[in-house]
Amino acid sequence: MRLTIQPTDLHKAVAAGVLAPGQDAALLSFLQQQNPERASFQLAHIAYYFGAMLIIGAMGWLLTEAWMNIGEGALLIISAAYMLLFTLCGRSMWQRGQQIPGGLLGAVAVSMTPLLIFAVQRLMGWWPLDDGLGSYNDYYKYVQSGWLAMELGTVMVGVLMLRMLPFPFIVMPIAIALWFMSMDLTELLFGSSFDWEQRRWISLWFGLLVLLCSLWVDGRSQRDYAFWGYLAGLLAFWGGLSMMDSGSELGKALYCLINLGLIAVAVLLRRAMFMVFGALGVASYLGYLSYEVFADSLLFPVIVSLLGLAVIGLGIVYQRQRDAFSAKLRRKIPSSWQSFLPALRR
Structure with a gap:
């Protein structure tokens, strides 16, 4: 259980004689410096x-x-x-x-x-x-x-x-x-022949590069600079990936696998935004299956509903044992790569 300390709690500690007058302000300043990005989610x-x-x-x-x-x-x-x-x-x-x-x-x-x-x-x-x-x-x-x-x-x-x-x-x-800049540099190199398909690929590769750079930054500083890098990288990577045209079932299945990979990364790094984008991608693929492949199937909605219940159950189990889940997944990664992973955030 995570304990949240409010300024009023420190004032009460001074009144009770636990802290000397003036120590409450010093302690509050110290805690804010140690955790500058962990402010409570307030309306302000x-x-x-x-x-x-x-x-x-x-x-x-x-x-x-x-x-x-x-x-x-x-x-x-x-x-x-x-x-x-x-x-x-x-x-x-x-x-x-x-x-x-x-x-x-x-x-x-x-x-x-x-x-x-x-x-x-x-x-x-x-x-x-x-x-x-x-x-x-x-x-x-x-x-x-x-x-x-x-x-x-x-x-x-x-x-x-x-x-x-x-x-x-x-x-x-x-x-x-x-x-x-990545888009405009490509236009400078390729000229007017630069089409939307190339833009999607550039967006995808640029997003992947930003994600890797954010991974390198993650955990190397007291402030969470990686958060916004991950968000920008996912918008570019997932956006480019989702806008690509795939005429084959194999390509669409690969799209689903990549999004499942994003969900695995969410567990690995304990970053919820990877889960959000991955879940959106998987839901999009299931929607395609529902309307195109299994349009005449009575069992498909039932199976997906059962799958949804299973996912909720896994979420409950993960919430209780997330440390064990993340540690187990990290042990499956080659030891030479583990040094690049940031420390898990609470």
Whole structure:
């Protein structure tokens, strides 16, 4: 059973004479430093993240064409002011101990980088695109090699922001910029012959690379930077995999096996997000079987229902013996690979 200590508990300990006056604040500060990412799931935290995503969306893919008409100079001043404001506010909150809202504001500042670079390029006459894709909104819609400066700048600013505010969510805009960059570099290499099938493969391989990098980072730092890397990697890998066209039953079965592998990775690393994506993939395959292969079968829904009950039962058993499950699965991995696995998180 995991024990959660609240500030009020420490105050009561002082009142009871268990702690000396002043020791409660020192102990609370120490515990927060030891476990900065294990804050309880509070409504305020949801509001923080939701507000940050609203700002990122508003100044990103929801930016209207009217903003493009105010002029490059005004766009540059506004984007630079936003970045500076979010950075200063985020750093101020971080220094006052409000790490979640402070780190999120740092991530918002990083997400403003493409707009700032866009304005600079247009103002200085360095804009490389002349094919009608001159709107900032197109950055989130089309693959173009002309976006590379915006993506490279976002990665650089994100790395600098991580040094200033070591908050894991800042990894997300960096990973998205790298994903866009992988697409745009391929367009630069292959030209206009770059089709959707190639994009799916690139998304898949890029997602796999991000997952491997996140695995290497996992457990090597006190903060959980790997969480957002895993999420970005799964979105790219699983998204590319799920959008691929497979005309054979073998290909569809392989898709199901890969998703079952993601479920195994969830047990191995004790990361629930792998379970979520893997379960979605398996459910998609079962849906295909239901509507295409076993459309006339009366027993198929019954079998799937029994399978669902079995999965629930396994979930109950796993919850009780998850340490033994993870340890047993890890023992099956070659010893030369086990050194790459992170320590299990509680």
